[in-house]
Amino acid sequence: MIKVESEILNKSGKRENWREIAFFASDDETQFEVREYYGQQKISYMKETARLPFDCLGIARMNYSNMLRTRVIDGYEPIEQLKTKVPCLPFSNFKPPMYKCDFDVPFAEQLSKINDPVVIPVQQGKRAYIKLGQESINSIQAVDIKGNAFTLDKNIQEMLASKVAIGSFESGVLETYILDDGSVCLYDVIMLNGTEINSSYKDRQKSLKGMFGHKSGFTYPDTLEANTDLKSHPGRHFIVKDNSVSCLDSRTFVIPNFYSVKVLIEEKYSYRPGYYKVMFTTPEGYESIGDLYHPHEELYANTQIQIAFKKVENGKPVNFWFSPIQHKNKLNYDEDGTDIYQMAQLSEFWHGC
Incomplete structure (x- = not known):
């Protein structure tokens, strides 16, 4: 089970009362749990006091919200800085980022407004987002840009599953392009091991290459400088990202070609x-x-x-x-x-x- 979301609450009095309400999901997102932890004096003293299993995401989310609401009614106060949420999970609720293509503003002008632009050519294929997990090959899920689930070819699932390693790379969400020949080009990484990756785009690419290698059957996109003659490039369009922000940043846009x-x-x-x-x-x-x-x-x-x-x-x-x-x-x-x-x-x- 992966902890998807949790909230820590405090109730002051003669004793400091602490509670954590946590939402868990199995790696293949077919089983869910809402757990409650309770302790006095210190957060570190909390122990599990309740565990509710569910096989329906909607019902599990409803019970998670109800449990939080009940504790607030009981006089507990949420501690915002201790609230956590794993990005992209549950993956069945994941909304892929929308990349804008604004024809009303000259593309060169749009490009000039990005502080540290990275221009990524796209020559073929369709953009997709893939979630990996360590439990089984069934933990691998994929959605298109509309968030619609689809099944990857079995050989791709097996290639992805072979890269998962306990203790180093246990779970992740990748931005990819499924190419016309069925292979996968790794464009970006959103989350690794439950943490959103906020390093620069170029560093994220280095991480992907380190994890997946160059002889794994996966490929990686080229990156161009902003002053490149884009029109002469064979790319059908370009994704423009700010090198300094995460994959989910809303400033990413597309230049047609x-x-x-x-x-x-x-x-x-x-x-x-x-x-x-x-x-x-x-x-x-x-x-x-x-x-x-x-x-x-x-x-x-x-x-x-x-x-x-x-x-x-x-x-x-x-x-x-x-x-x-x-x-x-x-x-x-x-x-x-x-x-x-x-x-x-x-x-x-x-x-x-």
Whole structure:
């Protein structure tokens, strides 16, 4: 069991009365306990007086709150500086940080406002957060940026579990990217052994490399200086963090690094799941430009979408992907704006520094 949260309360009188109400969770977060400790004179004299087991998070949290409330009614006063809470736990309640992308302020200006910026390129994959624990492989959990749980490939779970070591690295929450080939790139660390990691980003990366190594099957992102020519970099976008703050800091933002133009879905391949043929409109009709791989949601023929890309060959985009910039209405059948003349005015469709 991991102590997720606790609060120490004091009641003054002839004897100093101390109580601690603590909330515990198993590493796989299927079992929970609320424990109470009591002692007189000194905090160090407290001993366990009650232990209530639960198999439902909501009921366990309710009992934890009720027990605290009851002790306050009894005349106990919470000692705020002794209150503790492990970041990210329970992981089933974890809300991933939201990274902003503000198109209303020039990205170079946003970058200049960060005291010690670290620019981290992203070339592929999806951001995810992974919790590790020492009890079993079932203790490994993952959520996407919306907080939705998903199951990692078994080989990745086994690789992660092999790095857990009693006495040194027993639990943690990692910021990662799940790459297109199914491998994991370790971008940041939020918590280790019940403590939020507040060292610099560069030091956090050193810690990750020390724990996971370079021959473990995991990879690590590059980091760029703020004065780098970002447009020429192959990264699809950049995560900008302040080197001096933790992973959960709200100042982290995203700089895009691509062209985004409108196209039409020509057809969905029945024999290639997740693949679609896309096309431009032309004065003569339509012109196919290639295949789009987008397995995350179903797209429909004759609807308008935007594709993002970095390279152009023979006047057409190559190696393109589903742009994060899309019409608010997913089923947009309007062909207006999808003409091939966009390629002659690419500077108007650039998003980035």
